Amino acid sequence: MPSVADARASRPSVRLAHLGLGHFHRAHQAWYTQRANSLPGASDGWGIAAFTGRSPRAAEVLSGQDGVYSLITRAAEGDSAEIVQSIVQASDGAGPEWESTLADPAVAVLTVTVTERGYETGNDSSASAGGESAGARIVRGLAARARASTGPIALVSCDNLSGNGEALRRAVLAEADPDLTSWIGENVSFVSTMVDRITPGTVDADRATARELTGYDDSAPVVTEPFSEWIVSGAFPAGRPAWDRVGARFVDDIEPYERRKLWLLNAGHTLLAAVGLPRGHETVAAAFADPECRMLLEDLWSEARIVLPFDDETLDAFLGALRTRFANPRIAHRLTQIDDGSLQKLRQRQAAIVSARLENGDEPGRASLATVESWGHARGLDLAEALDALQPGLARRVYAS
Incomplete structure (x- = not known):
């Protein structure tokens, strides 16, 4: 040949x-x-x-x-x-x-x-x-x-x-x-x-x-x-x-596009790793197919989209593409690769979403908090400790909301 x-x-x-x-x-x-x-x-x-x-x-x-x-x-x-x-x-x-x-x-x-x-x-x-x-x-x-x-x-x-x-x-x-x-x-x-x-x-x-x-x-x-x-x-x-x-x-200005990726794609990956690994899933596609993981993911996307500077048509198209990507079983994107324990990643993703929602006068967001809680539990931290590890003072702001 x-x-x-x-x-x-x-x-x-x-x-x-x-x-x-x-x-x-x-x-x-x-x-x-x-x-x-x-x-x-x-x-x-x-x-x-x-x-x-x-x-x-x-x-x-x-x-x-x-x-x-x-x-x-x-x-x-x-x-x-x-x-x-x-x-x-x-x-x-x-x-x-x-x-x-x-x-x-x-x-x-x-x-x-x-x-x-x-x-x-x-x-x-x-x-x-x-x-x-x-x-x-x-x-x-x-x-x-x-x-x-x-x-x-x-x-x-x-x-x-x-x-x-x-x-x-x-x-x-x-x-x-x-x-x-x-x-x-x-x-x-x-x-x-x-x-x-x-x-x-x-x-x-x-x-x-x-x-x-x-x-x-x-x-x-x-x-x-x-x-x-x-x-x-x-x-x-x-x-x-x-x-x-x-x-x-x-x-x-590239910053809004970076934020869109961090808060929808990357934060989505983080959520699926945090809640999918304890449920025995190995890949993004497997976790995405789990109804409980999928429900939390959709909640996360709803929480994040209201603090992103894009119109509904643009966000709907991006999220539609994400659903297709996450569901692809032939791309083996492993959750263990995503869940590397990085504080910086959680700060830029879930903690940033929670903070932006609070600044916007909204509730902190159930799915974002569930991800932080799961991440903290794996490291011996309760939710308040995990929030403050990601962003000092964030727990106080969350519980005051």
Whole structure:
């Protein structure tokens, strides 16, 4: 059977770099770029030079098939596959190609997926295998660009945290010397995004599915759900792919969209994990199918929607998509992955919803409190203790309402 490398039909010039080569990048930004490159009338297109963050393994595998891979979309009714060829170079981020790519005047955008920990300065967990943090690596590339007098570039964070563009700016500036800081201020924009697409890990059965659907051998297929969303806010001083023509949405203020995702999707996941795991459920789909979990989830969505700045039509459409996504039994989104005990997650989700409702003059919300109570019970806390652990003084506000 031929290799998926044989499916390459075009090789656009490298105009976009990426740090953090992994499944999500290939299901999201690389896929959007592939779609933009395939638009009628598109010229040379945008080729991606993708770099690994910690281990070079993903680059080694992808390079072995010329950067080409299969994207398997796993819907409840079955699988479909497409060939993605927007990545034209896959390299170890610690290698010499990193600096030369960032110094290339043709490269106008650097997208980043280094996970939330990659933004923590002074924390070993954010470092690459060679001990270099993501911020330091980006600074090294920007320094090469400054020496080459190449010109402006947009840095686009695609990680799942609020205000990710500003978080990336802080991580970069923390590693830059004063001269480079000045150059960055004049030449680098930091773009915030809200990203959403569930992308499970690949298993051997997925490689068999890729062969069956595409007719090619693929050592690095990616599996994803049908839904995808990308909200973008910021400037691209040297240009960008036509992502806006293939589904990405560009906005002036990204915060309401971040809040919508946190309070409907992410808080929904948190609720299903908190109440579903004690009931013996392993996945989002299994918990969603449980009438008691589903009732609480619908209550949560009712509680959250009244403190979100969107009209009913917009929220109804988003929640309709969420119900379809949560019910998909063929995307195994495990509750244990969601329930990692993070205080920060509960603060941004359930505690934030309760606080917003109280500020709005409403009751705190039964479903939100039930989630916090279940979370606290698993940690030996009563409801009042759990509320105050998430937000000091919140228990007093709740019981006074």
